[in-house]
Amino acid sequence: MTGARHALIIANDRYADQGLKQLRAPAEDATALAGVLHDPQIGDFEVDVVRNAPADTMRRRIQGFFNDRRRDDTLVLHFSCHGLKSESGELYFAASDTEPRLLDATAIPAHFVRGCMSRTRAGRSVLFLDCCYGGAFSRGSSSVRASGDVDVLETFTHDRPPGGRGWAVITASSSMEFAFEGDELAENSAPRPSVFTHAVVQGLETGEADLDADGEVSLDDLYDYVFDRVQEQNPHQTPSKTVEMQGELHLAHSRRGRIKIAALPSPPSLLAAVNSDNAFTRQGAVLELRSRLRNDSLALAEGARQALEEVQRNDIQQIADQASRALRDIRLAPSPDHLDFGPVPKGSTPEERAVTMTGPPLARHCVVQPGQSWLHVEPTASGLRVRIDTAVEGPLSGDIALKGVAEEAVIRVEAVVVAAPASEPTTDATGPADGSAAGDQDTVVVGPSGGPQERHRPPGSTGDVSRTTADETETRVDLTNPHRNTTHHTRREQDEAGQESGTAGRESSEARRERDEAGREWGEARRAGGRARRDQDEARRERDRTGRERDEARRKRDRTGREAGGRTATASRRAPALAGAALALAAAAVITLLVTLQKAVAAVLDRSEEGPSGNIEDNVQEHGVLPLLTASLITAAVALAVGAFARHDLGARQGPFARSSTHGTWSMTAVAKGLAVPVLILALLVLVAYLVGRGSW
Numbered sequence: 001m002t003g004a005r006h007a008l009i010i011a012n013d014r015y016a017d018q019g020l021k022q023l024r025a026p027a028e029d030a031t032a033l034a035g036v037l038h039d040p041q042i043g044d045f046e047v048d049v050v051r052n053a054p055a056d057t058m059r060r061r062i063q064g065f066f067n068d069r070r071r072d073d074t075l076v077l078h079f080s081c082h083g084l085k086s087e088s089g090e091l092y093f094a095a096s097d098t099e100p101r102l103l104d105a106t107a108i109p110a111h112f113v114r115g116c117m118s119r120t121r122a123g124r125s126v127l128f129l130d131c132c133y134g135g136a137f138s139r140g141s142s143s144v145r146a147s148g149d150v151d152v153l154e155t156f157t158h159d160r161p162p163g164g165r166g167w168a169v170i171t172a173s174s175s176m177e178f179a180f181e182g183d184e185l186a187e188n189s190a191p192r193p194s195v196f197t198h199a200v201v202q203g204l205e206t207g208e209a210d211l212d213a214d215g216e217v218s219l220d221d222l223y224d225y226v227f228d229r230v231q232e233q234n235p236h237q238t239p240s241k242t243v244e245m246q247g248e249l250h251l252a253h254s255r256r257g258r259i260k261i262a263a264l265p266s267p268p269s270l271l272a273a274v275n276s277d278n279a280f281t282r283q284g285a286v287l288e289l290r291s292r293l294r295n296d297s298l299a300l301a302e303g304a305r306q307a308l309e310e311v312q313r314n315d316i317q318q319i320a321d322q323a324s325r326a327l328r329d330i331r332l333a334p335s336p337d338h339l340d341f342g343p344v345p346k347g348s349t350p351e352e353r354a355v356t357m358t359g360p361p362l363a364r365h366c367v368v369q370p371g372q373s374w375l376h377v378e379p380t381a382s383g384l385r386v387r388i389d390t391a392v393e394g395p396l397s398g399d400i401a402l403k404g405v406a407e408e409a410v411i412r413v414e415a416v417v418v419a420a421p422a423s424e425p426t427t428d429a430t431g432p433a434d435g436s437a438a439g440d441q442d443t444v445v446v447g448p449s450g451g452p453q454e455r456h457r458p459p460g461s462t463g464d465v466s467r468t469t470a471d472e473t474e475t476r477v478d479l480t481n482p483h484r485n486t487t488h489h490t491r492r493e494q495d496e497a498g499q500e501s502g503t504a505g506r507e508s509s510e511a512r513r514e515r516d517e518a519g520r521e522w523g524e525a526r527r528a529g530g531r532a533r534r535d536q537d538e539a540r541r542e543r544d545r546t547g548r549e550r551d552e553a554r555r556k557r558d559r560t561g562r563e564a565g566g567r568t569a570t571a572s573r574r575a576p577a578l579a580g581a582a583l584a585l586a587a588a589a590v591i592t593l594l595v596t597l598q599k600a601v602a603a604v605l606d607r608s609e610e611g612p613s614g615n616i617e618d619n620v621q622e623h624g625v626l627p628l629l630t631a632s633l634i635t636a637a638v639a640l641a642v643g644a645f646a647r648h649d650l651g652a653r654q655g656p657f658a659r660s661s662t663h664g665t666w667s668m669t670a671v672a673k674g675l676a677v678p679v680l681i682l683a684l685l686v687l688v689a690y691l692v693g694r695g696s697w
Contacts, residue, residue: 003072003123004069004070004073004074005043005044005045006045006065006074006076007034007045007046007075008048008062008065009033009048009078010051010053010077010078011027011049011080012026012053012080012081012082013026014052014096015094016097017097017098019100020082020094020100023081023194026130026197029130030049030197032197034049037204042205042252043252043253044252044253048061052096054095054097055095055105057095058093059108059112062077062108062113062116063116065077065116066119066120066122069120069122070121072123074126074249075120075122075125076126076251077125077128078128079093079127079128079130080131080197081095082098082131083129083132084098086103090103090110090111091110092108093107093108093110093131094107094108095108113127123166125166126167126249127167127168127170128170128197129169129170129171129172130194130197131172166243166245167243167245168219168243168249169241169242170219170223170240171240172237173196173238195229195230195233195234195237196230196237196239199225199226199229199230200222202229203226204217204222204251207254208225209221209252210254211224215253215260217250217252217254218248218250218251219245223239260405261298261302263299263305264302264303266289266292266303266307270285270289270307271307274286274289274310274311282311283322286311286326289304289311289323290326293329293360294360294362295361301330301360305330305406308323308326308327311323327406329359329360330359330362331359331363331409332359332366334409334411335356336355339355339413341388341415343416343417344388344417345390346391346393346417346418347390348390348420349387349390352386352387353385354383354384354385356382362404365405366402366403367403368384368400368401369402370400370401371399374388374391374396374398375398376388376389384400384411386400388415390417394416395415395416396413396415396417397412397413397414398412398413412540575665576646576668578642578643578645578646578649579643579646579665579666582640582642582646582672582676583639583643583669583671585635586635586636586639586643586673586676586679588635589632589635589636589639589676589679590675592631592635593632593679593683595628596628596629596686600625600686602623603620603623603625604619606619606623607697616693616694620690620694629683632679633680633683635679636677636679636680636683637676637680639672640677643669643672646665646668647665647669
């Protein structure tokens with residue numbers, strides 16, 4: 001990023017006129033945008049913020065912002081306010097003191113901003129418009145609503161900046177979002193919070209707007225990113241863009257760019273082989289670069305990688321494909337790239353998972369960035385060790401981003417944190433101390449179904465239905481028969497033990513039901529995790545499709561760039577050659593004219609010595625003046641034509657030339673023209689003098 005970089009942010013969210021509803025977003029968004037643009041690690045702009053200013057102050061600040069700039073300056077002007085459309089269709093930006101009935105006097109006309117952009121000397125100007133557009137009408141036309149869309153981009157394409165200066169306009173929306181009834185907003189018009197400026201700030205601050213991950217956020221990158229984010233949040237709002245600019249404009253550095261390594265340049269002999277006219281020599285150079293790409297020295301391997309990328313972009317298809325295959329050796333290749341921990345109990349420490357990084361040292365050299373706080377990554381000798389935090393229940397899904405020198409890779413991590421299972425209760429029977437009842441309790445077991453099994457009764461006992469009658473009979477008999485009384489007490493103790501065993505069985509059954517309920521909850525959580533994984537897989541496939549489309553568009557741009565580069569290289573070689581030829585022809589014309597003049601003087605002297613009997617035509621023919629004169633005329637004319645062709649190639653080329661080549665070409669054509677034009681004039685004068693005087697002399 002060369003040259004001075006200046007940004008002016010205008011944010012108006014408070015208006016004196018009651019018809020202009022207060023906005024919620026501009027103040028906060030202006031502060032955030034100023035922060036990222038001013039950050040030396042991101043935008044490195046000198047930022048000036050104007051908030052809630054009156055119209056005259058805004059005019060002064062805007063005109064002063066565009067004045068006194070240099071050719072290599074970059075300017076960014078950002079509006080966050082109401083946009084108003086007059087009855088005649090003109091666009092205005094609202095100031096804090098704007099009155100909708102007096103727009104010319106109290107608002108900022110769009111043509112004023114357009115004029116300031118047209119007159120600035122700055123090489124590049126960018127205008128961001130985050131405005132809510134509406135129609136403004138007189139108080140007497142209360143039933144009229146604005147019709148048609150505000151064509152914001154058309155407003156700024158009438159007067160294009162002169163002198164080839166670049167400019168761009170990006171607007172949050174061109175649609176009519178507000179309507180006015182007299183001086184009041186219509187009842188059904190509700191202001192919506194800005195998503196445009198927030199997306200700009202987020203894209204620059206996080207580096208997510210660096211779509212091609214080259215370490216720089218270009219204007220095109222930022223627009224594509226903001227367009228997608230705005231459409232996600234509000235499908236009815238469509239950002240628009242118009243650009244008249246040569247080359248790419250880098251608005252900011254990216255914090256998410258790939259890792260950078262200071263490259264060790266390849267030897268001059270190898271670079272000479274890469275640039276050789278012989279295709280077989282270049283193929284041999286690619287093989288050597290591929291070998292250096294696998295070197296343990298990262299600096300040496302990075303130098304080879306950069307040279308291979310240059311071959312991939314500029315060489316013929318066969319050699320470019322060979323370079324592409326070599327570069328595939330250093331792709332990031334984590335194995336596996338998908339870790340599924342499955343269901344893990346809450347608060348537990350699941351087993352760590354290992355990820356192996358394969359390939360040469362340059363392929364394994366990367367930066368690891370876990371996308372979520374519950375992901376923990378540690379480097380190992382062979383790759384990475386991944387563990388997860390199980391403090392929160394529910395499905396977990398996240399990414400570990402790997403950023404290398406040439407590309408990125410993602411490791412998907414998934415898990416389902418479930419509730420820790422309850423500990424199984426133990427059966428605690430309370431029986432007599434002698435253990436007789438306890439012996440009966442051991443025979444009362446809890447079955448697989450969770451309910452108590454049938455109790456094993458002692459010999460001589462009756463069924464449940466007859467037990468009460470038998471006990472009553474035995475009680476009556478017990479009063480006269482001590483032996484049967486003992487039998488009765490024994491049976492009663494057995495019944496009490498059975499009841500206690502049943503109570504314990506019911507408690508065990510309740511515990512089993514709780515375990516079953518926990519199991520059902522775990523199964524539901526697992527199914528929810530499966531659904532979440534399916535949704536994530538679908539989102540990943542969609543991202544892959546988007547990435548393939550972006551790669552295809554990039555390949556088309558690369559092909560176009562290579563074709564344009566070929567034309568540019570041809571022009572860069574042809575223009576200086578034509579200029580040199582023009583200069584040589586002009587010099588030859590000068591020499592020929594001097595010889596012609598010398599011969600003409602000799603012919604005139606001879607004619608003077610011959611007296612009345614002489615004839616100038618004979619003397620001219622004798623000295624060969626006319627052929628030399630004709631040759632000088634033709635040579636000078638050809639020199640002018642060749643110089644004109646050289647200047648035409650220089651002006652019509654695609655892409656920038658080297659400054660020294662450009663200056664040298666212009667200098668040679670200028671000198672050739674300065675020599676050829678006088679030769680033409682003098683030769684024509686000599687020819688005219690001869691034609692006029694030959695009849696009388």
